[in-house]
Amino acid sequence: MRIEQIDEFRWRIPRQGKMQVEGLVFASAEMMKEIGQDHSLQQVSNVAHLPGIIGASMAMPDIHWGYGFPIGGVAAMDGKKGVVSPGGVGYDIN
Amino acid sequence: MxxxxxxxxxxxxxxxxxxxxxxxxxxxxxxxxxxxxxxxxxxxxxxxxxxxxxxxxxxxxxxxxxxxxxxxxxxxxxxxxxxxxxxxxxxxxxxxxxSGNHFAEIQYVAEIYDPTAATALGLFSDQVTLTLHxxxxxxxxxxxxxxxxxxxxxxxxxxxxxxxxxxxxxxxxxxxxxxxxxxxxxxxxxxxxxxxxxxxxxxxxxxxxxxxxxxxxxxxxxxxxxHNIAKFETFEIDGRHRRLCIHRKGATRAYPPFHPETPERYREVGQPVLIPGDMGRYSYVLVGTERAYSETFGSTCHGAGRRLSRKQAKKQTRGRSLLDELEREGVVVMAAGMATVAEEMPEAYKDVAAVVDVVEGAGISRKVAQLKPIGVIKG
Amino acid sequence: MAYRFFEHTADIGVDIEATSFESLLTEGLRALTDSLTVIEKVELGLELKVDLEARSREDLLVEWLNEIVFLFDTRAVLLGQADLDVEAKSDGWCLRGTVRGERYDPNRHELKTLIKAVTYHQLEVRSSKVGWTARVVFDI
Structure with a gap:
């Protein structure tokens, strides 16, 4: 997967394939090494495929692998044309 | 609290x-x-x-x-x-x-990074606080x-x-x-x-x-x-108000100063955000920023994230008395199951300070205070 | 018949192998109970009926294990054995049978890891040379 560094704490996963938006990860260079070891960046890119996603599929520095959406993931969906996903919330609701 | x-x-x-x-x-x-x-x-x-x-x-x-x-x-x-x-x-x-990562923790304010914001949040040095997760x-x-x-x-x-x-x-x-x-x-x-x-x-x-x-x-x-929620919130995008369904999974809302949803008392400093760390080290109180509003749909991190699997954690605690170790560090822990204490031991988590430094460095939150645990109950 | 745990950082997965689909489900139950408590200490005096339907074998496995989570959460029963019958229907699969175990007793049953839910993540059910194999992940 292609990952571009934007600044000290921001990393971009450029749009590719059917991604609707790009991925945006907040992390330090050191954290990125660790984050790259599980499939959570792939999950950030997977979320970017969902219909109606706005802005970017984002991940906070505590990102780790989750079911469907990564834990530490943020996604904004268009209120009319977007989708809602239980995997985007998780089992521990609220 | x-x-x-x-x-x-x-x-x-x-x-x-x-x-x-x-x-x-x-x-x-x-x-x-x-x-x-x-x-x-x-x-x-x-x-x-x-x-x-x-x-x-x-x-x-x-x-x-x-x-x-x-x-x-x-x-x-x-x-x-x-x-x-x-x-x-x-x-x-x-x-x-x-059970699991849920807890109630008695803490004290160990460090203040932003005195103005801390005052607005009613926080002072050495003050006793309590966090429920x-x-x-x-x-x-x-x-x-x-x-x-x-x-x-x-x-x-x-x-x-x-x-x-x-x-x-x-x-x-x-x-x-x-x-x-x-x-x-x-x-x-x-x-x-x-x-x-x-x-x-x-x-x-x-x-x-x-x-x-x-x-x-x-x-x-x-x-x-x-921190695990999908709900409707309104954001201004390209000069237009749009109602969006924001999914936050292991992420926290962090609204800026003067946002209508930020309580009156915190109006000038922003919405408080609580970032729990592990039970041996520290947690943080942050506030939301304008940059979070415009860049991350008013969102920031949630916590530390695990470093070790539960099994690895248990392995590392074999033959150790975690409760005594924590007590020597000044933390009294009571838990329903010792297995949970082992799985949730401090070393099982990443250092939350590094996480908080990134969100502050990126400008999507601001550090207000650090809290250190002194009493913990767990499942 | 056997099961073997594998672990991610934040959850437990299990690979199950059995000679029939019914015993695959029973092994799944045993794996789940084994991660909850010391399974050898679970006595089998209590009997409950189960009756479930699902569209596919995969869904049936998840439904079934989630039913065990539900029974523990609502009635505090630990289950160690099952007698099950799985039948094909026009629109899926139907499971009927009895499960056996006992009520959770904090003095006798050490609790290991509580399970919140059984997930669809990496879910796999396959027929194999032995009979059936499956992979399933528990959220803890």
């Missing part, structure tokens, strides 16, 4: 205080307290009203609600769409902490399971291609989407009510253990945030 007490005020009675908390707040698989048994109708009210239900029952004061995200109640909750199974799981679980319990787990099952089928029907089945979803405006949002919001309200009930019992624990009146302990809610 902040208190009117300093660390030295409670230190001599710390063990009693932790014991009281542990007695008053059921943890682990323990059912809820027998003085809080709900029939289906009452539980349905909890799901509709959230934290306000508890306040109406005398558990808390109406001022508490001002300091809860969404005032402790999501509009659009549909208790009637919550399954019978979820009701059954929730019936005896209101006012229970749960718990959610919608089995009721919420069941709501999630029920709707994943429905959405796996629905996504295919709506022709949504999924790179991963667990990413299942449905259009927000579809019957499946609306049903999920209604049931999930009801589960979120259960979580708000759950923490409100435990807030009340935490206050009682302080009064009992320290022989104080309510105004002396003076436990006030600083803020209560969600």
């Amino acid at each position: 902040r208190s009117g007490l300093s660390r030295t005020d409670i230190q001599p009675r710390l063990r009693d205080l932790v014991t009281r908390l542990y007695q008053n707040i059921p943890t682990g698989i323990g059912k809820g307290r027998t003085d809080l048994r709900l029939n289906r109708q009452e539980l349905s009210r909890v799901l509709g009203r959230g934290a306000a239900w508890a306040v109406e029952k005398g558990m808390g004061v109406s001022e508490d609600l001002e300091y809860l995200e969404e005032n402790g109640c999501l509009e659009g909750a549909r208790p009637d769409l919550v399954s019978d199974k979820a009701y059954q799981r929730g019936r005896n679980q209101l006012g229970t902490l749960g 718990s959610g919608s319990r089995g009721l919420g787990h069941q709501v999630c399971s029920d709707h994943i099952r429905i959405m796996v089928e629905a996504a295919a029907r709506y022709g949504i291609e999924l790179p991963d089945r667990q990413l299942c979803c449905a259009p927000i405006q579809s019957p499946e989407g609306r049903d999920y949002l209604g049931a999930m919001s009801a589960a979120a309200n259960f979580a708000f009510a759950n923490r409100q009930v435990m807030t009340h019992w935490a206050r009682e624990s302080f009064m009992q253990a320290l022989h104080l009146g309510p105004s002396q302990a003076n436990l006030e809610v600083v803020y209560d945030v969600c």
Whole structure:
């Protein structure tokens, strides 16, 4: 997967394939090494495929692998044309 | 929650205080307290009203609600769409902490980074604080399971291609989407009510253990945030107000100063955000920023994240007495199961300070204070 | 018949192998109980009926294990054995049978890891040379 560094704490996963938006990860260079070891960046890119996603599929520095959406993931969906996903919330609701 | 007490005020009675908390707040698989048994109708009210239900029952004061995200109640909750199974799981679980990474922690303010913001948040050096971390319990787990099952089928029907089945979803405006949002919001309200009930019992624990009146302990809610939620929020994008469904999974809302949803008291500093760390090190209080609003839909991190699997953690604790180790570090821990303590030991988590430094460095939150644990109860 | 745990950082997965689909489900139950408590200490005096339906074998496995989670959460029963019958229907699969175990007793049953839910993540059910194999992940 292609990952571009934007600044000290921001990393971009450029749009590719059917991604609707790009991925945006907040992390330090050191954290990125660790984050790259599980499939959570792939999950950030997977979320970017969902219909109606706005802005970017984002991940906070505590990102780790989750079911469907990564834990530490943020996604904004268009209120009319977007989708809602239980995997985007998780089992521990609220 | 902040208190009117300093660390030295409670230190001599710390063990009693932790014991009281542990007695008053059921943890682990323990059912809820027998003085809080709900029939289906009452539980349905909890799901509709959230934290306000508890306040109406005398558990808390109406001022508490001002300091809860969404005032402790999501509009659009549909208790009637919550399954019978979820009701059954929730019936005896209101006012229970749960297990795993859930906890109640007594802390003190160890460091202040931003004195102005700390004053606005009512925080001062060495002050005793209390953090509760718990959610919608089995009721919420069941709501999630029920709707994943429905959405796996629905996504295919709506022709949504999924790179991963667990990413299942449905259009927000579809019957499946609306049903999920209604049931999930009801589960979120259960979580708000759950923490409100435990807030009340935490206050009682302080009064009992320290022989104080309510105004002396003076436990006030600083803020209560969600971190596993999807809800409608309005953002200005390219000069246009748009209603978006924001999914935050292990992420926290972090609204900026002067946002209408930021409580009046914090208007000039921004919405408080609580970032729990592991039980041996520290947690953080942050505030939201303008940059978070414009860049991350008003969101920031949630916590530390695991470093070791539970099994690895248990392996590393073999032959060690974690409780003694923590006590030597000045942390009194009481837990329903020793397995949980091992799985949740400090080394099992990443250093939350590194996480917080990134969100501050990126400008999507600002550090206000660091809290250090002195008493913990766990499931 | 056997099961073997594998672990991610934040959850437990299990690989199950059995000679029939019914015993695959029973092994799944045993794996789940084994992660909850010391399974050898679970006595089998209590009997409950189960009756479930699902569209596919995969869904049936998840439904079934989630039913066990539900029974523990609502009635505090630990289950160690099952007698099950799975039948094909026009629109899926139907499971009927009895499960055996006992009520959780904090004095006798050490609790290991509580399970919140059984997920669809990496879910796999396959027929194999031995009979059936499956992979399933528990959220904890």
